[in-house]
Amino acid sequence: MNQPVPRLRFEGVTKEFPGVRALSDVTFEVAAGEIHALLGENGAGKSTLLRILSGGLRPTSGKVLVDGRELVLRKPIQARAAGIAMIHQELQQVQHLTVAQNMFLGHQLTRLGGLVVDRAEQQRRAAVALARIDPSIDPAAPIRTLKVAQRQIVEIARALLDEARIVAMDEPTSSLTPSEFDRLAEIVASLAASGVSIIYVSHKMDEVFRIGHRATIMRDGAVVGSRSLAGVDQKEIVSLMVGRELSQETHRSFVTDEVKLEAVGLSSAVSRVRDVSFRLHKGEVLGIAGLVGSGRSELLRLIAGADRRSAGTLTIDGKPVAFRNPREAIAAGVGLCPEERKREGIIPLRSVTSNLSLPSLRRHSVGGLIARRQLDKAAERHLKGVNLRPFLPDRPIRLFSGGNQQKGIIARWLAASSQILLFDEPTRGIDVGAKSEIHALIERLASEGHSIIVVSSELPEVIRLSDRVLVMREGELAAELPSEGLTEQRIVAHAIPGYAGQSISHS
Amino acid sequence: MSSVSPTDGADGSSLRAPRTLALRDAGTLIGLVVILLVFALLAPGFISERNLLNILQQSSLNACLALGMTLVIVSGGIDLSVGPTAALSAVISGSLLLAGVPVPLAILAGLMLGALCGLINGVLVAVVGLQPFIVTLGTLSTYRALALIYTGGNPVLGIPASYRAIFNGTVFGVPSPILIVAVVAIVAWVLLKKTPLGEYLLAVGGNEEAAYIAGVPIALTKIAAYVISGFLAALTASILIGRLGAAEPILGNLWELDAIAASAIGGASLMGGKGSIIGTLLGAIILGAMRNGLTLMNVQAFYQLLATGLIILVAMIIDRMTRGRG
Numbered sequence: 001m002n003q004p005v006p007r008l009r010f011e012g013v014t015k016e017f018p019g020v021r022a023l024s025d026v027t028f029e030v031a032a033g034e035i036h037a038l039l040g041e042n043g044a045g046k047s048t049l050l051r052i053l054s055g056g057l058r059p060t061s062g063k064v065l066v067d068g069r070e071l072v073l074r075k076p077i078q079a080r081a082a083g084i085a086m087i088h089q090e091l092q093q094v095q096h097l098t099v100a101q102n103m104f105l106g107h108q109l110t111r112l113g114g115l116v117v118d119r120a121e122q123q124r125r126a127a128v129a130l131a132r133i134d135p136s137i138d139p140a141a142p143i144r145t146l147k148v149a150q151r152q153i154v155e156i157a158r159a160l161l162d163e164a165r166i167v168a169m170d171e172p173t174s175s176l177t178p179s180e181f182d183r184l185a186e187i188v189a190s191l192a193a194s195g196v197s198i199i200y201v202s203h204k205m206d207e208v209f210r211i212g213h214r215a216t217i218m219r220d221g222a223v224v225g226s227r228s229l230a231g232v233d234q235k236e237i238v239s240l241m242v243g244r245e246l247s248q249e250t251h252r253s254f255v256t257d258e259v260k261l262e263a264v265g266l267s268s269a270v271s272r273v274r275d276v277s278f279r280l281h282k283g284e285v286l287g288i289a290g291l292v293g294s295g296r297s298e299l300l301r302l303i304a305g306a307d308r309r310s311a312g313t314l315t316i317d318g319k320p321v322a323f324r325n326p327r328e329a330i331a332a333g334v335g336l337c338p339e340e341r342k343r344e345g346i347i348p349l350r351s352v353t354s355n356l357s358l359p360s361l362r363r364h365s366v367g368g369l370i371a372r373r374q375l376d377k378a379a380e381r382h383l384k385g386v387n388l389r390p391f392l393p394d395r396p397i398r399l400f401s402g403g404n405q406q407k408g409i410i411a412r413w414l415a416a417s418s419q420i421l422l423f424d425e426p427t428r429g430i431d432v433g434a435k436s437e438i439h440a441l442i443e444r445l446a447s448e449g450h451s452i453i454v455v456s457s458e459l460p461e462v463i464r465l466s467d468r469v470l471v472m473r474e475g476e477l478a479a480e481l482p483s484e485g486l487t488e489q490r491i492v493a494h495a496i497p498g499y500a501g502q503s504i505s506h507s
Numbered sequence: 508m509s510s511v512s513p514t515d516g517a518d519g520s521s522l523r524a525p526r527t528l529a530l531r532d533a534g535t536l537i538g539l540v541v542i543l544l545v546f547a548l549l550a551p552g553f554i555s556e557r558n559l560l561n562i563l564q565q566s567s568l569n570a571c572l573a574l575g576m577t578l579v580i581v582s583g584g585i586d587l588s589v590g591p592t593a594a595l596s597a598v599i600s601g602s603l604l605l606a607g608v609p610v611p612l613a614i615l616a617g618l619m620l621g622a623l624c625g626l627i628n629g630v631l632v633a634v635v636g637l638q639p640f641i642v643t644l645g646t647l648s649t650y651r652a653l654a655l656i657y658t659g660g661n662p663v664l665g666i667p668a669s670y671r672a673i674f675n676g677t678v679f680g681v682p683s684p685i686l687i688v689a690v691v692a693i694v695a696w697v698l699l700k701k702t703p704l705g706e707y708l709l710a711v712g713g714n715e716e717a718a719y720i721a722g723v724p725i726a727l728t729k730i731a732a733y734v735i736s737g738f739l740a741a742l743t744a745s746i747l748i749g750r751l752g753a754a755e756p757i758l759g760n761l762w763e764l765d766a767i768a769a770s771a772i773g774g775a776s777l778m779g780g781k782g783s784i785i786g787t788l789l790g791a792i793i794l795g796a797m798r799n800g801l802t803l804m805n806v807q808a809f810y811q812l813l814a815t816g817l818i819i820l821v822a823m824i825i826d827r828m829t830r831g832r833g
Contacts, residue, residue: 306720330722344720347713349780358710358721361703369701412721 005068007032007197008053008166013062015048021221022048025062028216028226030166035188035198037208037229040218040241041431042401046201049218050168053199054086055079066166077106085159089171089429091151093143100126100139103158129157133187148292149180156187159196167191168199171429177291177457178492185211203431204458205234217241242433251483252443254283255467259318260451261420263303266312271298272475275312280420280451285442287466287483288455289491295475296455297339300422303453304336305329316420330359335413339424339455341402345409348398352388352408353379355397359416382411386441403427403434410441421445423454427461439465459488471495531774534829535789538772538822542793546800553800560682566795567688570788571743572762573769574688574695575736577787580770581699582732583712583779584632584639589740589766590759591650592624596741598654601663601754610670618741624650625737629730647763654756663754674749684746691739696784704731712779768815769794772822793818 006029015023023045030036040046051057053064055073064071066082073079079086093102100123109118109125126139134153143151152172159167169188176184188211192198202208208215209229216226217240224240260282267274273295280286290296301307303314305323314321316332323329326336338344347355356379357364364375376393383393386407388400397405406426413421426442427435442465446452456462462469463486471479471494479494546553572589579586600617604610624646631642676683699705707728710718719725740759748754771777772793773786797818801811 304720326720327722327724336720338717338720343714344716347710347717347721347780349713350709354706354709355721358706358718358723361706365703369697370703370706372701416722 004031006030006065007034007067008199009065009068010049011063011065013049013052013059013064015045015052015057015221016060023052023059023221026218026221026223027062028223030197030199032165032197033192033195034214035192035200035212037212037215038199038201038218039208039215039237041433042403043220044218044241044431045221046218047170048221050086050170050199050201053079053084053166053168055084080107080162080164083163083165085155085162085164085167087152087155087159087167087169087172091148091155093151093154095144096142098123098140098142099130099137099146099154102143103129103139103154103161125161126157129161130154132160133157133190134183147180149176149184152176152184153187156191160191164196166197166199168201170201171203172200178459179291179496181207203429203435205238205432206460208237209234219243238432241431251464251466252447253467254443254447254449256282256284256449258282260284260316261303262315264313264315266299266302266314267310268295268298268302269308269310271295271301271307273298273302274475276472276477277312278470278477278480280453282451283446283449284468285446285452285454285466287462287469288453288472289457289459289462289469290472290478290495292457294472294495296472297424298475299472300336300424300453300455303329303420304334304422306336330416330418333417333419334422335359335416335418335420336422337406337409337413337424337426339428341405341409341429346397346405349396351394352383352397352400353393355408356382356393356412356415359412378415379411382415383408385414386411387437401431401434403430403438406430406434406438407441410438410445414445419449420451421453423452423456425456426454427456427458459491462491463488473497531826532783532785532789534825535773535783535786535793538825539789539793539796542796542800542818546796546803550800550803553803558799558803560680560685562792562795562799563685564682565799566791567684568743568747569762569765569769569794570791571688571691571739571746572736572766573773573787573791574691574784575732575739576763576766577770577773577775577782577784578695578699578708579639579732579736580767580775580777581712581779581782582708582729583715584729584732585643585767585777586625586628586733586736587640587643587763588624588628588646588650589736589743590762591647591654592621592737592740593744593747593759593762594654594754594756595624595650595657596621597744597748597754597758598658598663598756600741600745601666601748602657604667604670605663605665610667610673613670614745617745618738621741621744622734622738624740625734626730628737629733632733633726633729651756658756660756662756664752666748666752666754671749671752674746684750687742687746691742692784692788695735699782699784704728708732709780712781714780765791765794768819772819774826790822793822 008030010026010028013023013026026049038046048057052059055076055078071082094105103126104122109121110116111118123139130137130139133156137150137153172184188198200212212229214226214228215237217224217237219241258281259279261280264277266276276299288296298307302309305326305328321332353376357375361370364371379393388404388407397408427438430438442452442454454462454465463483466483469481469483469486469491470477471481471491473495474497481490552558576586576589596617599620600613603613603616628643628646631637632639674683678686707723710723711725711728715725744758747758769790770782770787772790773783775782775787794815797814798811801814
């Protein structure tokens with residue numbers, strides 16, 4: 001044969017679940033040492049494919065070839081033996097164990113004929129593997145003391161330890177800062193240079209283009225194309241993913257002179273947020289940028305009444321307010337769409353309508369009983385307004401995609417007549433199509449006179465959505481920048497500790 | 508076990524038809540029917556109007572407790588102290604009756620005491636922030652001890668006939684305890700399905716942090732569940748002392764286990780956020796029918812215990828298998 005045998009080949013892989021074909025005839029190849037991006041909207045079948053690769057699912061038909069040999073996996077543990085490592089979006093690590101213990105979890109090194117775990121040897125080998133990519137991580141440190149980025153590096157080191165030849169990464173950067181991403185990109189590139197094949201799943205186009213060699217795009221369970229990333233532009237990839245052209249997104253401003261909310265010297269009793277002052281106008285979208293841990297989310301929690309403040313004042317419509325809990329903030333018209341939807345946003349087992357109605361149940365009650373018909377009608381109206389899909393308000397919210405769960409949460413605050421909407425990472429883990437929908441929705445809400453704060457790690461998102469951008473650094477406001485003509489570089493410069501920025505200008 | 512990425516909606520885990528609680532209730536009902544059929548074949552006299560009423564009457568006490576327990580479990584908690592709460596309320600209520608306090612007042616005092624016991628549980632869980640299991644394990648001993656200390660370990664005998672008549676009577680041939688518990692069940696059903704508190708209970712048990720952000724009054728919701736549980740424990744006690752004519756400080760030993768079992772058989776998840784009033788009633792009747800049938804068949808007590816244990820396990824296994832992988 002002239003052609004080299006590919007490291008990994010999916011050949012006609014089809015997976016059927018009762019009633020639905022999740023994958024149909026998926027065929028593509030990944031060469032040795034290649035960083036291959038796997039792209040597609042939620043529900044396109046990427047995760048199903050990864051689960052087949054990792055032995056978590058068996059295909060209905062078709063096969064997976066590694067170095068030309070068919071891979072037959074019955075259990076996830078066999079994937080590891082076959083040189084396949086999986087790095088999940090939500091890292092599956094045991095919090096109270098050490099770095100080394102986590103790296104050897106499930107195949108501990110032992111002494112005395114398997115009776116005793118050889119911790120010393122585990123630590124030594126873990127240190128060797130870590131030294132290749134990040135010597136600053138202590139193999140004896142408990143995993144919970146590490147930052148997410150470091151934990152990801154531990155997972156990569158674990159893959160090295162297993163001498164993995166194929167590493168699949170599912171949205172590895174969803175919670176990394178730009179500099180952490182740079183570090184990860186370096187590590188991934190050097191891993192590929194040493195001959196490891198990488199499958200890289202991400203929603204972030206910029207990253208994919210920076211890091212990847214080739215991309216396979218999936219839609220509705222099928223491959224719609226494979227492209228070398230050197231020769232295509234983002235628009236082509238995105239339209240392949242969504243199956244249509246996305247409308248060009250430009251910022252439209254609806255800001256008025258009316259001050260809706262004003263914070264003066266706001267400090268938190270439970271986080272590092274201190275001495276934050278700003279104004280939010282009616283119809284304004286105020287962006288907040290900053291590194292993870294700079295206090296962005298905590299500032300939102302403070303405004304939403306979820307955290308207690310230690311100093312400062314907050315006024316809404318000129319009246320001072322002091323929230324002791326989110327209930328009081330909600331009554332004053334403040335609603336928070338939290339960062340981690342699964343943990344802080346949704347009640348998974350309950351219907352979309354139930355999730356939506358929690359803050360407004362009282363209003364829809366007559367004589368202590370819920371006025372169900374009135375409530376359902378209101379819920380339906382708001383869910384139509386945010387374009388819930390599929391439109392099944394009575395279905396448990398956990399069965400919806402991330403984007404539609406987010407729409408449900410937004411509809412919740414509209415139903416509660418919230419005038420001030422706080423978005424923490426509004427599009428994290430949400431696919432491209434739904435993302436532009438959420439953006440359009442935020443814009444529409446501003447046009448309808450809502451006052452909005454958007455916290456996001458994705459700087460293009462912040463710049464695109466906001467009228468003004470506040471940059472936070474180590475719990476304080478580092479800068480206030482008009483979004484017109486704003487560049488990512490300028491934001492980053494203010495966000496990084498130690499930068500001697502110009503003084504803050506108040507509007 | 509490999510987990511599904513939360514972002515991909517088209518995975519197997521998401522394709523299951525949404526399971527409504529009504530479907531789960533139908534499963535419990537089928538279980539009950541199977542058990543009734545089995546005993547109808549094996550135990551002579553099992554299917555007779557008199558015996559069926561008997562089963563309902565025997566199940567009514569556990570059902571009453573289990574209804575409160577279900578609300579607590581739905582909220583993400585557990586109430587191990589229901590038996591001692593019942594005992595404490597029984598001996599106080601009994602002593603008041605002996606001291607000549609009018610019957611309605613004595614009943615009310617007992618019920619309020621039960622609610623107070625629940626309030627203490629609720630405050631320790633929701634305000635102090637202790638774990639429900641530990642709190643109610645502690646009050647389980649505490650309330651029992653108070654009942655024993657108060658009575659010196661002796662039963663309160665001689666509950667007046669006027670009191671006993673209330674709980675031994677029948678209305679249209681149906682024993683009054685069954686009617687009382689039926690009313691309680693309807694109220695509990697309305698509470699869980701039709702009131703904001705019901706939605707709050709399901710939300711707090713389903714995801715406390717998210718419920719907090721959504722403006723649910725977390726502490727009040729949890730406290731309400733324990734107060735209701737304590738109140739119903741006291742109500743169960745007042746029915747029982749009416750039937751027995753005595754209030755023993757050791758009354759209600761291990762009641763919590765039967766109540767938890769009825770809730771779980773009925774579909775309540777001990778993780779919280781899920782539970783059914785109808786299911787709990789059916790669960791209590793399943794346990795009651797089992798015991799009644801086995802007794803009719805002259806099965807020894809040891810084997811009855813064995814059967815009860817097995818029925819709980821089998822019910823949970825069927826539940827798990829029909830639910831698919833979570």
